[in-house]
Amino acid sequence: MGTVLVFGETEAGELSTGFWEQVSTGRQLCEQTGWTMDVVVVGCDTGPGERAACRSGATRILVVDDSRLDDPWPEATTEVLADVCDELSPDAIVMPRSLLGAEVSARLAFRLGIGMAMDVMSMERDDDGLVVTRPVFGGAATASIRLSGRPWIIVPRKGAFAAAEPVAAPSAKAVPFASGLDSRTLKTTPLAHQRLTDTGKDLEKARVIVAGGRGMGGAEPFHLLHAIADRLDGAVAASRPPCDTGWVEPMLQVGLTGKTVAPDLYMAVGISGATQHMMGCSSSRVIVAINNDPDAPIFRMASYGVVGDWREVLAGFLEALSDGQAKEIT
Amino acid sequence: MRIVVLIKQVPDPLLPVSELTVSPDGGKILGPENVPPVVNGYDEQAMEAALRIKEFRDGECEIIALSAGDNFVLDVLQRSLVEADDLVLIEDESLDTSDPHHLARVLGAAIQHLGDVELVLGGRQASDWDHGQVPLALAEHLDWPCLTLARAVRVDDTRVEVERVLSDGYQMMKCGLPAVVTVTSELGELRYPTMQMRLQARRRRPVQVSLEDLQVGTDIDPEWRTLGVSMLEKTRDCRFIGPDDGTEAGRQLAAVLLEEGAIVSIQPGGGV
Numbered sequence: 001m002g003t004v005l006v007f008g009e010t011e012a013g014e015l016s017t018g019f020w021e022q023v024s025t026g027r028q029l030c031e032q033t034g035w036t037m038d039v040v041v042v043g044c045d046t047g048p049g050e051r052a053a054c055r056s057g058a059t060r061i062l063v064v065d066d067s068r069l070d071d072p073w074p075e076a077t078t079e080v081l082a083d084v085c086d087e088l089s090p091d092a093i094v095m096p097r098s099l100l101g102a103e104v105s106a107r108l109a110f111r112l113g114i115g116m117a118m119d120v121m122s123m124e125r126d127d128d129g130l131v132v133t134r135p136v137f138g139g140a141a142t143a144s145i146r147l148s149g150r151p152w153i154i155v156p157r158k159g160a161f162a163a164a165e166p167v168a169a170p171s172a173k174a175v176p177f178a179s180g181l182d183s184r185t186l187k188t189t190p191l192a193h194q195r196l197t198d199t200g201k202d203l204e205k206a207r208v209i210v211a212g213g214r215g216m217g218g219a220e221p222f223h224l225l226h227a228i229a230d231r232l233d234g235a236v237a238a239s240r241p242p243c244d245t246g247w248v249e250p251m252l253q254v255g256l257t258g259k260t261v262a263p264d265l266y267m268a269v270g271i272s273g274a275t276q277h278m279m280g281c282s283s284s285r286v287i288v289a290i291n292n293d294p295d296a297p298i299f300r301m302a303s304y305g306v307v308g309d310w311r312e313v314l315a316g317f318l319e320a321l322s323d324g325q326a327k328e329i330t
Numbered sequence: 331m332r333i334v335v336l337i338k339q340v341p342d343p344l345l346p347v348s349e350l351t352v353s354p355d356g357g358k359i360l361g362p363e364n365v366p367p368v369v370n371g372y373d374e375q376a377m378e379a380a381l382r383i384k385e386f387r388d389g390e391c392e393i394i395a396l397s398a399g400d401n402f403v404l405d406v407l408q409r410s411l412v413e414a415d416d417l418v419l420i421e422d423e424s425l426d427t428s429d430p431h432h433l434a435r436v437l438g439a440a441i442q443h444l445g446d447v448e449l450v451l452g453g454r455q456a457s458d459w460d461h462g463q464v465p466l467a468l469a470e471h472l473d474w475p476c477l478t479l480a481r482a483v484r485v486d487d488t489r490v491e492v493e494r495v496l497s498d499g500y501q502m503m504k505c506g507l508p509a510v511v512t513v514t515s516e517l518g519e520l521r522y523p524t525m526q527m528r529l530q531a532r533r534r535r536p537v538q539v540s541l542e543d544l545q546v547g548t549d550i551d552p553e554w555r556t557l558g559v560s561m562l563e564k565t566r567d568c569r570f571i572g573p574d575d576g577t578e579a580g581r582q583l584a585a586v587l588l589e590e591g592a593i594v595s596i597q598p599g600g601g602v
Contacts, residue, residue: 071501074478099496103478106463110431110470115555118461136459136559137359140347143428143459143559187475187509191491191502204497208593232593243515250516256343256457257371257515259497265592275350276343276371276457282565286592288583289568297346304590305568306583308576316580321593 002035005090005151007081008053009098010043015052017205018156020163022094023056025120025156027164029092032125038062040084040177042077044070050174055166060088062177071193074103075186081108083179085151092130092152097260105153116153117145121160130154138256138275139282139301159262159283203254208234208265211254211281214241215270215291215310222248224314225269231321237261239268239277255280269310273298290314331391331485333380334441336452336465337373337410339399342366343457347561356558358426359458366406372453376513377413378520379483380451386484394418394444398436400426408536412523417536418444424541424548428459432550434467439544441472449490450510454479465512475505481516 006026009016026037039058041049046065053061064080081104085093093108095101102118109116120132121142129148135157136143147153183189203209210229212222222236229236236252243253254261255277266284270291271277278301281287289302290310299305306313341350341361349362361367377395384391395414397407402421411417420440425433441447450469455462469476480492481500491504495516523531541548571586573579587593 072496075475099479102462103466106430106461106466107470107476109463110434110467113431115429115431116463118463131557137341137350138343138347138457138460139562139565140350141352141359141559141561144557146555146557148555188477188503188505191504193496193499193501202498244519250518253515256455256460265587273346274344275347278347279457279460286587286590287566288587288592290583297348299568299570300347301565302568303566304571304583304586306571306576306579308574308579312576313580313583316577316582317584318580319577320581320584 002033002091003088004029004035004037004092004094005084005088006037006039006056006058006094007096007101008039008041008049009096009101010041010046010049013043013045013048015041015049016096016098018096018098018158020166021156021158021161022096024161024164025154026094027057028123028161029094032123033091035091038088038090040064040081041174042069042080052166054170054172054174056164057167057171059172061172061174063174064177064179066179066181068181068183071190072100073188073190074100074107075188076181076183078104078107078111079181079186080179082111083181084177085112087177090151092150092154095153095155097155097158101155105155109153112151114149114151114153115145115147116155117147118155119157120154121157123154135279135282138277138279140275140278157283158260159285203235203237203252203259203261206235206261207263208232209237209254209261209263209284210234210267210269211237211239211271212242212269213239213271213277216242216247219247224318228314228318228321231318234263234265239271239274268298268302269314271298272296273301331387331448332394332444332446333383333391333449333451334394334396334444334447335373335377335380335410335414336437336450337377337395337397337407338370338456339367339397339402339406340370340456340458342368343371350561352559352561357556359559359561367403369406369410370453370456372455372513372515374520375515375517376451376453377410379480379513379517381413381521383483383485396437396440398425398433398440404536409528409531411531411534411536412527418539419536420539420541420544422541422548424550427550428461428556429550430461430463430467433464434471436541436544436546437464437468438471439546440539443539443544448507449485450508451483452510452512454512454514465510469510472510474508474510476510476512477503477505478512479514480511481514483511483513
């Protein structure tokens with residue numbers, strides 16, 4: 001019988017945020033094929049991740065707990081996953097849509113001489129393999145791709161598969177897996193991990209994002225976006241022009257040349273909707289566009305739109321939020 | 331030191347979606363004919379990284395721009411000769427593909443054909459297919475180390491060290507040469523060439539290399555096939571919040587988002 005392997009990436013021992021979407025993808029594959037699901041949890045001090053993975057409904061849960069994997073190390077992680085594949089011979093692998101997951105997938109695919117698909121939105125089995133769809137050109141178009149050689153390597157798009165619910169009782173016990181990782185034979189070496197804290201919230205985890213574009217006209221107006229983001233416990237982001245012109249930190253950029261985010265609410269202020277930006281935010285649950293150009297392409301990709309001067313619109317918006325706050329107090 | 335910078339011609343990503351169309355064979359997306367393609371933005375950053383290395387080495391460095399593809403617009407690609415010492419083009423119908431493995435094999439053969447290449451720099455991904463696989467596959471193919479997502483690249487004669495961007499900061503990584511390094515937009519500002527440099531570049535010609543020269547076949551990977559692409563007219567039905575008065579529209583927007591659940595409730599002191 002075939003198997004689907006879900007790669008459980010960990011961060012400080014916890015499974016990464018997209019794990020349950022991977023499980024959902026894995027379950028869908030199992031439904032279409034009649035295969036069973038395995039999970040491998042990889043990282044350092046993975047205890048919390050292992051316990052959570054036991055609720056995934058997987059038949060087998062393998063754990064690679066290795067202090068050398070404390071910081072992201074794509075080459076080492078590829079070696080570990082290649083070892084796991086040797087042992088389990090999976091027919092499909094579901095990888096996380098993280099920097100590490102994307103890189104490890106590409107390396108493994110070349111090594112195994114097979115194809116892989118990034119940002120998968122849907123999957124359908126046919127006689128020759130698995131046909132998947134994925135966004136191209138900033139989500140303006142979709143491409144369908146057939147993966148035939150196995151294992152199929154699939155990286156689900158953020159938000160495309162609803163997060164799976166954990167099962168009530170552990171479905172299997174986590175078992176340590178001894179990988180043959182030998183860091184002396186690896187060609188790359190990680191030196192030091194510097195975490196930055198001064199660039200605001202981690203954009204990829206924020207539930208609300210307020211983003212500004214070229215239409216903001218300068219650095220100063222971003223204060224208003226911060227005020228709104230603070231009120232909504234969200235984060236501020238930007239399209240490429242404000243980053244290129246130095247109005248905001250490059251770390252805040254969302255888009256092809258920046259981060260990919262999928263918050264509950266994405267407010268695009270003064271952003272026209274070039275493909276390069278939409279690639280980074282089109283998976284958001286609700287997209288709000290505020291722009292003074294009624295023909296701006298962003299309106300074709302937004303859930304709600306306001307045509308007007310963002311200064312006025314945001315002033316009214318903030319006022320309404322403040323009224324709401326006043327009501328809560330009284 | 332000989333550095334190869336991988337460049338790719340792509341439709342201008344600043345084009346609005348409405349300007350893109352599907353090719354007659356349904357296999358790819360085309361930009362409008364009157365708007366020239368551009369060199370992938372990340373690749374320009376890779377070129378900038380190469381120039382910084384050249385400066386650091388007091389000019390003791392040869393930069394070769396390398397591109398594999400089809401339907402090249404020479405005017406566009408030739409601009410890389412402003413920065414690069416040479417431009418090598420491999421043009422073949424089979425290279426108009428999104429199969430990263432075929433591209434990696436061809437680029438790998440070209441790099442071996444050039445000889446003495448110590449560092450390959452490329453963008454972290456291209457803005458058309460957005461797959462980000464070619465440099466990684468190339469490194470695997472050459473059996474060279476690969477460091478990715480560099481916002482800074484430093485080399486000495488035997489090794490390369492990068493600052494690798496992470497979602498919450500960066501990490502330092504190093505490896506020996508020869509190596510493949512991918513560069514990300516956090517690298518910082520590009521330099522703008524003078525008119526004189528542009529004119530000088532125009533007088534120089536690219537070197538054309540064929541797949542035959544490289545002894546690489548034209549077979550694309552049968553394990554991975556693009557079946558077709560389709561444009562989305564729109565991805566969502568936009569509900570417009572009506573009033574002409576911007577302030578009032580803003581107020582209504584807040585109410586609608588509350589109702590929608592996008593803003594859960596508004597707590598004193600912030601929070602949802």
